[in-house]
Amino acid sequence: MVEFPGHRPTFSCRNCRNPVAFWQDLISKEFWGKSGRAYLFHHAMNIVVGEKEEKQLITGLFTIANISCSNCGEVMGWKYVQAYEPRERFKEGKFIIERTKIIKEY
Template sequence: MEEGLVGPRIYSCCKCRNHIALHDDIVSKNFQARTGRAYLFTHAMNVVIGEKEDRQLMSGLHVVADVKCSDCGEVLGWKYEKAYDETQKYKEGKFVLENFKIVKEGFYEHI
């Protein structure tokens, strides 16, 4: 383990600090959400997945479900359930979390 690093780098809910995702699970940092920039993650934890619905997004029509914090109920983003366009299939089963709704924890700089 490198000196100066303690524990995993985690993203937490902005309201209650419930652990939501690991930095190592980021697929892309180039996503756009309702409140601005967002990250695409392979996994999310401590979340509740809402009802599936068709939603028109910038990349086309998808079946998505809102993702909420399991502790406080804050909507943090969505989960891609289905992509109709073949070029978007890589998103299926992944989570978009809005940067405005998550906070970094355990990110330490080398001194």
């Protein structure tokens, strides 16, 4: 588990408080996950990326990989691996983390 000294605001796993993303990596709060609201991040840390799978989502067909907390194993969302619609390619390499799976810490 990576830890960062100082007072950088982070989002942490709700179960185990493992830091998974920095506030400055947040792109949008206007996304949806399996359990409701979700955030889109440039980067995520302290996660395990699962197997790739093709998935039809609201905005089109994507290759995604589920992401889990590296400490407790909680599935937190997914990584966009490939977008098949040109207008959705900006999501490639980015992370969806479900709001119900994280807490904001200072």
